[in-house]
Amino acid sequence: MSTWKRLVGFAGGKLGRWPVVSVWILLALAATAVTGDLDQLKDNSTEARLPADAPSAQALELAEDKFEDDGHEPLFVVYHRPGGITDADTAAAQADHEALQDELAMPGATTPDPLLSEDGEAIVVVAALPPEAITDDALEATMPQVDEILDADKPSGLEVVPTGPVAAEYDLDAVFEGLDTKLLLVTAGIVALLLLLIYRSPLLLLLPLACVGVANILTNAAVFLLAKHASMTVDNQATGILTVLVFGVGTDYALLLIARYREELRRREDRFAAMRAALPSTFTTLLATAITTALAMLILLFADLGTTAALGPVAAVGIGCALLTMVTLLPALLAIFGRAVFWPAIPRFDPDAADTAEGRHRLWHRITTVVTRRPRAVWTVTVLALLAATLGAATLSSGLTLADSFTDTPGAVRGQKLMAEHYDAGRTAPVEIYTPTASATEVAATLADVPGVKNPLDERESTNGDWTLQRVVLTDDPVGPRAEATIDRIRAALTDVEPRALVGGNTATTVDVNAAMDRDLRVLIPLILAVVLIVLIVLLRALVAPLLLLASVVLSFAAAVGAAGLVLDALGYTKTDGTFVLYGFLFLVALGIDYTIFLMNRAREETALHGHAEGIRRSLTLTGGVITSAGIVLAATFAVLTVLPLVFMVQIGVLVAIGVLLDTVVVRSLLVPTLALDLGRHTWWPGRLARKPSASPAREEVPV
Template sequence: MSHWQRAAAAAGTRLGKWPALAAWVLLAFVGVTLGGRLDSVTTDEQTAWLPGDAESTRAVALAETAFPDDGGEPLIVVYARPGGITETDTAAVASDLTALSTLAAPGSDVPPPIPSDDGEALMLVVPVPPEAIAEDAVDVTLAAAKEAVAAGLPAGLDAKLTGPVAGEADFGAAFDALDGALMAVTAGVVAILLLITYRSPLLLLLPLGSVALASQLSNAIVYLLAKTTGMVVNPQNSGILTVLVFGVGTDYALLLISRYREELRRHPDAYSAMRVALPRSLPAILASAGTVVLAMLVLVFADLNSTASLGPVAAIGVACGMLAMVTLLPALLVLCGRRVFWPLVPAYDPAHQGGAAPSRLWSGVARFVGSRPRTVWITTALGLAALTIGVTSLSGGLGSGDVFTTKPDSVRGQELLAVHYPAGASQPVEIYVPAGQATAASAAVEGTPGVADMLEAETSADGSWVRLSALLADDPGGTAAENVVLRIRSNVHGVAPDSLVGGTTASNLDIDETMDHDLALVIPLVLLVVGLVLVVLLRAVVAPLLLLASVVLSFGSALGGTGLLLKALGHNKIDGTMVLMGFLFLVALGVDYTIFLMSRAREEAAVHGHRDGMLRALTTTGGVITSAGIVLAATFCVLAVMPVVFMLQIGVVVAVGVLLDTLVVRSLLVPALSLDVGRATWWPGRLARGDRAPATPVRELSRTG
């Protein structure tokens, strides 16, 4: 045991546990005090996600300078009656106009109702001031608007609130309603799985409490970073942080507790057992956490701010989870002693000198893999490759109506608006043109296919800029609308090179283009970083190449399986963010289990030879790694309770990928492939030059530990 391992294991000693517990009391105070403030620094504004040189971002900056008093954000009310609007309906809408005028920005008037061409709808556009739609005021504003619209609404007249204000409020409400619920559901899932794994009602409280404190501490650190550095944190990142800390923290707890329980059978007291268990668990835990942290930090090279910020956010979460499991949890375990495992308390047995008794299940798996390794890995690889065909079930074009798993009022309002007006009427494309080129630019916009109508042009106070507003025929959140914006930019820049095209659809387009760039940059970097970590850990080159190939195949099959599931759920429209996040989490988290397997295989191979070492590693690590994988998959499944499609998709792809990686890739593909390649797996390390011990027949593995 090295000096650093002894020092790191101090939290599990008689004297070391007290400083560790005292330190965590202070950290808990910080976490509880500041962790709850994370929501105050989160933002879901798309322009905050984009780099400063994106065209839509520059358009926003220009608007704030040239059009500072533009009347605020539009709150849109759509009224519709099949068969045509009646006089009674018109009078009711006029009454609503008067009532809603009290919500309008000072100095701004609510324009008269806009009738639809089919005569079946009316639309009110209320310019709401920024202070009325701030986080602490938007609910009051929308409640007042809904009350005004509902009062005196004629029977048979449908009325819905939509537009940017209502849409952003629904998006924020989806996360606000689940702030506490997400942690509660995640903790509940972890508690149930720990209870099933250890069947001890007392034991589950220690890792659960430790990971909960780690979660609060990570929230506090992220809050301080966002507050002091301006780091962008969106609600999705905040939700992923909670699930990630619970998932990886519980994984590390399972690894430690499994080893500690075994050592309790070999040692008379908890301190002696922990003195062995913690140092021997540390290398695997630190290697796992280090790999995940480094992979996450690669995201800082992304151009999309929301993606770049997820890197440090996730890295902080993993680091806090690891820190709690190697300091706080050991101190709590030795403080409680072996009775924490009640009613299945591991008894001290001086004659127990070997490792854990081999599992019949995993001994059987080892015999199966060892009997025909080439057949096993080829069959497994073909099966995973076949599953990748499910990727064809996925499609792009995630529109504004596809963002939620249910349909809030803003989405229903957008659908109602699209029936009677141009679908883009709620979110016009804004084109800022130098005044001298406005006429030519206006003609270029009007002549662009996909532009349904143009609103009246506005001139800046100094007369140097003109703002043109174009209504699109397509859903402003869809791919078709983004293609129209591309054409608008091409046409306008041809006659007015200094013009800027902005608006919600333009922001979506810039996000998609930036995401495509990030995908091409981040994915190779993540593979490179993980590959280098594997080379260092395994002291080989061939093994890391085999593992990286298995990771890529595993991700493809996970994406295919996810496509089939999402299509069945009706949420198979995705964007680049889902692909990048899914790849990152699956590579960083999934490779952990292979690291645990191959690290153990390397240790065993040094004593028993390559073949026996691999099969022994598979037998001894199978149970705990499978349990850890199931826990991690289950925690990410919790994201499915969130009413946001992106979070559901991330939860499904990570859960499917982790289960495939745990049950198929790590259990069958990697061991079988390593056996088929032989000791060259460890090239150029010393293990590649020859086995250290004669091979044991596969049938004998079930009787060795």
């Protein structure tokens, strides 16, 4: 560690500042040069998301290995007019059907004629699109061409909506298009505004923001290179969260270093000496928090769900780049500008000024005095309040479907609803059953008796004749919980008839994804807690304090879920999936524990010098302002996710923002200090601080 301290100390030194900045300029230019189009490397496919042993994933693999591609994917178009379809509507649907077949459909593919619904209010048209027209790149040209055909000579008042899996994929791609840039701009704007409010200094607005921007460039380059050359999986969800994470964590690290540097400038006339005193000790704390967060993120590699596993290494890379930037580039820039960086509120060297915690942190000294006057009463009321907040979780429910996943209603979702209202909704996403040909007849008879299965669509054999694909239509909307229950019934019914049968298709995929989410919750959450606990034990050299901190963070998370539930209920986004709990837990435990590490690491130092009770009081006084500021910044950056048109992102943004504020304002300021005071020196058991109330006379304190 001493070697690392010397290395990072060099960055803010008189000789090291310019070389470090020069190296970073070259590094940023190189990172920009090597970074290509990350979108081309993203894997948002179903195969990447599913566990390899999931039945629907095995069905996909079997289809690719044993069956010839039938050469087309169906695109459904729904024509809807309340009160009844007119003759002009029918003629338009027929003309569109012919135009789609002539201009876009695969040659030789046959599709049914336009079908009028029984209630006479809708017509559905099916177009057979060739494989080359539905790749991620080709869809950007195909769907606008479809819209052009459908808009031509459309009768007034007729609603025409493309739907089905092809249209849904296009709508989802459109949501993510330009998302990274939008997130970057909004996040940078929020961080800039908060830095200006915190410091009221133009340079202290620009320098941390520039460093976070460089960290983001370095992160994107590292992720691109790892995705291209090391087969690291990257998807839209991971890159969207990554930008917010780098800006939030990087700014937090900057705030902690700047606060320590400013304190040292008041003690030391030489700005380089001030940086030499501030940087090494701050680095120790930042390294501990970064390791904790990165290790927690890497636990996601044990996830079954591909999107969850993809986030882990991507997030860990971002945290590492943020730490590296903030302990090298930022100190060098601060050392170059010196005291002027704080203009107009420049900290002056004044060795005769009062150097007590009370004198320099009057507001937090008053808060500490009130909070610690009756510690048992304070922590008891705080725990009861947090427990009460958890009741809000009752407003949340599981079962987030594709139709519920957008803050607005994309065309494919609207079309799916129309299909469900006027037709067999399952026709747009039939269930695919792959079975050995010898058992095909028996399987077909079994399927006919399963509740929720309406009728078969078609049947075809594999290239070698050993396997048969049977496609059936469900009676319920294929994206709803009732259809998912039908998948479970189909699989159960086929277990005795043909154990080798595989059930695939969109609905079966959803069932398998939900099962993977449930498994990940049961496995990953205990692993994350174990990693955080081990790091805290090593850092604090105690057992009681880490257990206390972990319990407080878990309680804070439960309260955050409850409070977020009330907010999401007001917004109308109460349906969630398993990743809401998992991601929320990950970010709030991994990031929220940072603030407690800042507090308790300082408390350990102060306890060794001033005794337990005084050490706890001084640590709260000394760290209060900067940790509160850092929490507000991190909460605001995650709140940026609420501007996105995806319900899941809105939910995570609300949950993490509320949770971080609870951690910094309630848990760190009220619960943890008062619990530690009430437990006394036993907090540090079995370490030496539990046996030794004070190690030495009071020294001049240096706030973190």
